[in-house]
Amino acid sequence: MRIVIRLLLIGVFLIALVRAGLFLGNAWFTVGNPLDVYHLEAQMVHLAWRVQHDRVMYPEWHNDPHVMNVFGPLYFLLVGGIGRLLDSDLDGLYRIGRLISLGSALLASLIVGVASGSRGGKGAGIFAGLLTLGAAPLYGFGVMVRADLMADTLGIAGFLLAVGRASRWRYALGAFLLVAAIFTKQTMGLYLIAAVLAAMGTGRMRWGLTLAATAGAVTLAIIAAVTLTVEPLFARELFGAAETPILLTDWQRTLSRLWQLGPELPILALVGVVLWTVPRGLPERSLAVLAGVVLTGAIVLAMKSGSDLNYFLGLRLVAAMAGGAVWGWAVSLVRNPGPIRPGTAVLSIVGLVGLGASLLPSLDHSYAQYQSAQSIHGYFSTVGRPVLAQFRQIFELAEDPDIRLLTESGMVAAHQGDRAAFVDPWLFRILVETGKIEPAAIRERLESREYNYIITTKDLYDETDPYDTYGFGLPPELAEAARRNYTFAGVSAGLFLYVPRRSGEPSERE
Incomplete structure (x- = not known):
């Protein structure tokens, strides 16, 4: 039985090692990608650009321009601050932001590894650290200009310190780290909630209440101070995500993707709850609380329209620690000089087989994402150079202050700086369709043909897949105004260009 358990431990370790290696390979090819690597990355770059150039971080988005910031400020302060020190252009901000996200992911792996190793031994720590890399939610978000990974790293570090050994x-x-996590991304309040509940649930009621009161007071004080001094809309915009409606179809799709690509995350989180709760198991009730809060919170928060697997980035850390606990338990069985009970041996074998099987979908996903990143890198390094040159020409057009341009391409809009009508096309469309934005100024410019160019990521005249159903496009009313007043001028770098229609020109694309 010990030989079988050892072989299974080697097997799951190799799966975790290969998966982590594929993620790091993916990251190597992705960091320098000259274009957006995932949806709406340009919006995040624009927010960092606002910091770099001393613009208001939380502008009034109801009026033109409609630039909305619903994120905490710390990540953008860091990216934009470094960008200012290095005098970076937009390409530089992309690289800085991606490296900070990747560095945050690696730091979280180290934190989880050390925490798991202190509980289950060095092997458990290494295994847990590897499990944090290659999880499905990392693809798209692991090497992207976005605050999620930095926020999760601050949150898990703050939680482990706040519920650890008694020390002032x-x-x-x-x-401090728990509050910083909230000001990086507001939903990281989950870690504070978990820390308070864990402290109260493990006999430290006084500390739990003190933590809740102190962190809450500091958070409110910072919000008030910033709102009354440098950012008048800070308090309102921190809750701006509430402007986004709940959409159960998106929620169902996100949960389905999680189960298809990363079933080990919810499975290991639930296993961890058992191992950390059962009296004869591992007496780590604070981690059981963390697993329950993070799993429940991620599922609930993913109800928001446009939700994606980034809501489960924190769950990968909890799942990895649970995986480390499973590893430590299995190793203790092997090393125990006494006989292993048949029931315990069968349970360990079934558990390790199940763990390995649950990792296979994410292993396959990791391989596919690695191949994709390698292919994209190879394309832009060779035959794709002319396409990249076309993008550069369009970016230069957007940067020209004498050119009036409307686009729903975030990458192009980011190059407009202050002149961008909006940079997040998906959120802009949602807010227009729900009546929270009235784009009168944009509509008037379209009707009077004031824009020199309209640039879209999808053909306005597409009949087989109508533009008006495209979630990242102009709102239907603006798209219709564009069709009435602008004519097709060509395609460049996969983007569709339109110029003002001359009198007598047909209203359909020829």
């Missing part, structure tokens, strides 16, 4: 400096640093 640990508690103080833990509370």
Whole structure:
């Protein structure tokens, strides 16, 4: 039985190792990608650009221009601040933001590895650290200009310090990091909730109440101070995500993708709850609370329209720690000099087989994503150079202050700087369709043909797949105004260009 368990441990370790290697390979090819690597990355770059150039971080988005910021400020302050020190252009901001996200992911792996190793031994720590890399939610978000990974890293570090060994400096640093996580991304309040509940549930009621009161007071004080001084809309916009409606079809799609690509995440989280709760298991009730709060919170928050697997980035850390606990338990069986009970041996074998099987979908996904990143890198390094040159020409057009241009391409809009009508096409369309934005100024410019160019990521005249059903396009009313007043001028770098229609020109694309 011990030989079988050892072989299974080697097997799951190799799966985790290969999966982590594929993610790091993917990251190597992705960091320098000259274009957006995932949906709406340009919006995040624009927010960092606003910091770099001393613009208001939380502008009034109801009026033109409609630039909305619903994120905490810390990540963009860091990216934009470094960009200012290095005098970076937009390409530089892309690289800085991606490296900070990747660095945050690697730091979280180290934190999880150390925490798991202190509980289950060095092998458990290494295994847990590897499990954090290659999880399905990392693809798209792991090497992207976006605040999620930095926020999760601050949150998990703050939680572990806040519920760890009794020490004033640990508690103080833990509370500080938990508040910092909230100001990086507001939903990271889940870690604060978990820390408070964990402290109260493990006999430290006084510390739990103190943490809740102190962190809450500091958070409110910072919001008030910033709102009353440098950012008048700060308080309102921190809750701006509430403007996005709940859409159950998106929720169902996100949960389905999670189960298809990363079933080990919810499975290991639930296994962890058992291992960390059962009296004869691992007495880590605080981690059981963390697993329950993060899993429940991720599922609930993913109800928001446009939800994606980034809501489960934190779950990968909890699942990895649970995987480390499973590893430590299995290794203790092997190393125990006494006989292994048949029932325990069967349970360990079934558990390790199940763990390996649950990792296979994400292993396959990791391989596919690695191949894709390698292919894209190879394309832009060779035959894709002319396409990249076309993108550069369009970006230069957008940067020209004498050119009036409307686009729903975030990459192009980011190059307009202050002149961009909006940079997040998906959110802009949602807010227009729900009546929270009235784009009167944009509509008037379209009707009077004031824009020199309209640039879209999909053909306005597409009959087989109508543009008006395209979630990242102009709202239907603006698209219709564009069709009435602009005519097709060509395709460049996969983008569709339109110029003002001359009198007598047909209203359909020829």
